[in-house]
Amino acid sequence: xxxxxxxxxxxxxxxxxxxxxxxxxxxxxxxxxxxxxxxxxxxxxxxxxxxxxxxxxxxxxxxxxxxxxxxxxxxxxxxxxxxxxxxxxxxxxxxxxxxxxxxxxxxxxxxxxxxxxxxxxxxxxxxxxxxxxxxxxxxxxxxxxxxxxxxxxxxxxxxxxxxxxxxxxxxxxxxxxxxxxxxxxxxxxxxxxxxxxxxxxxxxxxxxxxxxxxxxxxxxxxxxxxxxxxxxxxxxxxxxxxxxxxxxxxxxxxxxxxxxxxxxxxx
Amino acid sequence: xxxxxxxxxxxxxxxxxxxxxxxxxxxxxxxxxxxxxxxxxxxxxxxxxxxxxxxxxxxxxxxxxxxxxxxxxxxxxxxxxxxxxxxxxxxxxxxxxxxxxxxxxxxxxxxxxxxxxxxxxxxxxxxxxxxxxxxxxxxxxxxxxxxxxxxxxxxxxxxxxxxxxxxxxxxxxxxxxxxxxxxxxxxxxxxxxxxxxxxxxxxxxxxxxxxxxxxxxxxxxxxxxxxxxxxxxxxxxxxxxxxxxxxxxxxxxxxxxxxxxxxxxxxxxxxxxxxxxxxxxxxxxxxxxxxxxxxxxxxxxxxxxxxxxxxxxxxxxxxxxxxxxxxxxxxxxxxxxx
Numbered sequence: 001x002x003x004x005x006x007x008x009x010x011x012x013x014x015x016x017x018x019x020x021x022x023x024x025x026x027x028x029x030x031x032x033x034x035x036x037x038x039x040x041x042x043x044x045x046x047x048x049x050x051x052x053x054x055x056x057x058x059x060x061x062x063x064x065x066x067x068x069x070x071x072x073x074x075x076x077x078x079x080x081x082x083x084x085x086x087x088x089x090x091x092x093x094x095x096x097x098x099x100x101x102x103x104x105x106x107x108x109x110x111x112x113x114x115x116x117x118x119x120x121x122x123x124x125x126x127x128x129x130x131x132x133x134x135x136x137x138x139x140x141x142x143x144x145x146x147x148x149x150x151x152x153x154x155x156x157x158x159x160x161x162x163x164x165x166x167x168x169x170x171x172x173x174x175x176x177x178x179x180x181x182x183x184x185x186x187x188x189x190x191x192x193x194x195x196x197x198x199x200x201x202x203x204x205x206x207x208x209x210x211x212x213x214x215x216x217x218x219x220x221x222x223x224x225x226x227x228x229x230x231x232x233x234x235x236x237x238x239x240x241x242x243x244x245x246x247x248x249x250x251x252x253x254x255x256x257x258x259x260x261x262x263x264x265x266x267x
Numbered sequence: 268x269x270x271x272x273x274x275x276x277x278x279x280x281x282x283x284x285x286x287x288x289x290x291x292x293x294x295x296x297x298x299x300x301x302x303x304x305x306x307x308x309x310x311x312x313x314x315x316x317x318x319x320x321x322x323x324x325x326x327x328x329x330x331x332x333x334x335x336x337x338x339x340x341x342x343x344x345x346x347x348x349x350x351x352x353x354x355x356x357x358x359x360x361x362x363x364x365x366x367x368x369x370x371x372x373x374x375x376x377x378x379x380x381x382x383x384x385x386x387x388x389x390x391x392x393x394x395x396x397x398x399x400x401x402x403x404x405x406x407x408x409x410x411x412x413x414x415x416x417x418x419x420x421x422x423x424x425x426x427x428x429x430x431x432x433x434x435x436x437x438x439x440x441x442x443x444x445x446x447x448x449x450x451x452x453x454x455x456x457x458x459x460x461x462x463x464x465x466x467x468x469x470x471x472x473x474x475x476x477x478x479x480x481x482x483x484x485x486x487x488x489x490x491x492x493x494x495x496x497x498x499x500x501x502x503x504x505x506x507x508x509x510x511x512x513x514x515x516x517x518x519x520x521x522x523x524x525x526x527x528x529x530x531x532x533x534x535x536x537x538x539x540x541x542x543x544x545x546x547x548x549x550x551x552x553x554x555x556x557x558x559x560x561x562x563x564x565x566x567x568x569x570x571x572x573x574x575x576x577x578x579x580x581x582x583x584x585x586x587x588x589x590x591x592x593x594x595x596x597x598x599x600x601x602x603x604x605x
Binding site for chain 1: 294295349352353354355356370372374375377378380381382387389391392393394398399401402404405406407408
């Protein structure tokens with residue numbers, strides 16, 4: 001354990017140092033993460049206003065709160081591994097990772113977390129500005145705020161492990177982008193990014209409960225906004241834990257099979 | 268102290284560092300003809316072809332040996348090195364490094380080996396090598412005292428002092444290579460695979476890296492398997508060479524034996540007064556300038572020709588030499604394996 005902590009500390013140092021070399025790129029990514037929820041926020045605010053100030057239990061101010069929190073949660077949990085992995089496999093840079101006596105996922109986690117550390121201040125600043133512009137209404141429920149922390153950490157881990165596992169498709173196909181596209185469209189609808197899930201048709205809500213997407217983004221957002229009962233919160237945390245276990249097992253299986261393919265065709 | 272049976276110790280002590288027996292690696296490559304029709308057809312019915320990259324080679328390396336691994340491009344050298352370092356899964360055959368199966372990539376195995384590829388770099392591009400070194404210290408779990416000691420040693424031997432704090436992208440190719448090698452050796456691996464470690468470097472830098480490899484081998488008793496296209500590397504470092512071609516073993520033995528076996532000629536250099544005399548009678552005249560004539564004669568006739576030269580001509584100096592190693596290797600590679 002002490003060894004692993006040491007590795008993470010060193011990884012943070014190197015990734016922080018190398019990411020700070022590309023400040024412009026960092027902020028271009030960031031702009032994308034602000035614009036997307038902002039578009040939905042503007043749309044839903046307009047819909048709510050024209051509908052007499054509320055839609056399906058969300059007031060205009062609650063929509064603002066939802067999308068501002070969503071923006072932060074989405075930013076904190078997102079990964080870019082699915083875009084990057086194919087390059088590693090094609091260019092063979094993965095070979096260096098395979099020579100090291102450590103699972104390559106650790107350096108990816110460290111890389112991701114250090115990017116978040118750098119960009120979070122900017123994100124919070126943007127959230128504050130949006131707050132001034134859109135007047136969100138927050139209902140602070142202390143136990144829900146406390147439960148939000150583990151929910152956010154599990155959301156990050158589930159999303160990271162699922163996307164890391166999906167990235168392994170690069171071992172089998174060169175058409176990774178097509179697979180990614182399917183995933184992102186599903187995630188957009190089923191995670192609560194396009195609209196709060198309670199506003200979507202019943203079949204989609206059922207799918208959202210079964211699939212992992214809601215547990216990656218929508219659930220912690222709803223929790224922080226005080227929209228869940230204690231039972232719903234506990235069930236959600238349990239669902240996250242279950243997905244964490246499932247994704248860990250999947251990752252192990254897919255990674256092993258993938259490395260076998262990689263080492264058969266020429267690393 | 269636990270009881271260890273005597274036979275066990277004996278076995279470990281005599282185990283070769285690297286053992287390969289009838290090792291094979293066949294790549295399956297999909298093939299198709301050019302054109303849209305062929306592309307469509309290949310969608311439905313994929314034709315594949317098996318390409319043997321390594322075709323049944325066997326050798327052992329004892330602990331502490333430095334061996335040159337030679338062969339033309341595409342001979343299967345890199346494929347073999349990748350199998351030995353656990354990156355590639357062999358198609359068939361036996362393979363053990365330090366008694367372990369490489370492709371299982373056990374941590375205990377990975378901590379004892381290293382692979383340096385001269386054409387690729389492993390150091391993080393945007394940060395100074397010192398930071399990458401620290402990361403390797405953590406990943407390989409090198410105790411702090413050992414790390415300081417090894418780093419100091421490597422810094423001294425490779426003259427890394429001024430380079431450690433510069434971002435890697437600001438280093439020259441040679442400087443970067445020195446840092447790459449240092450990074451790969453911080454954990455003091457017992458088995459070192461070097462794939463073209465001096466490629467693209469100038470002569471001085473090549474010499475420095477060469478002497479460093481020899482030094483590392485002496486200091487730590489590490490086993491080194493080295494590929495290089497620079498024969499100077501091989502001559503300076505390796506007593507033993509293994510030559511492969513088309514994935515098959517062509518020669519395994521002392522470098523001098525390679526020369527003996529694959530050259531049918533010797534070079535005789537005679538110093539005469541001038542180049543007036545007709546030497547064609549003695550052998551093939553390669554050149555003659557200022558009375559210094561270079562003759563190529565069949566190996567079996569060397570003694571006789573030498574004798575005749577000494578008897579017939581006013582010879583001031585005469586030496587018999589093996590042809591340069593580059594030439595020998597060229598001849599070896601030119602041979603087809605049967």
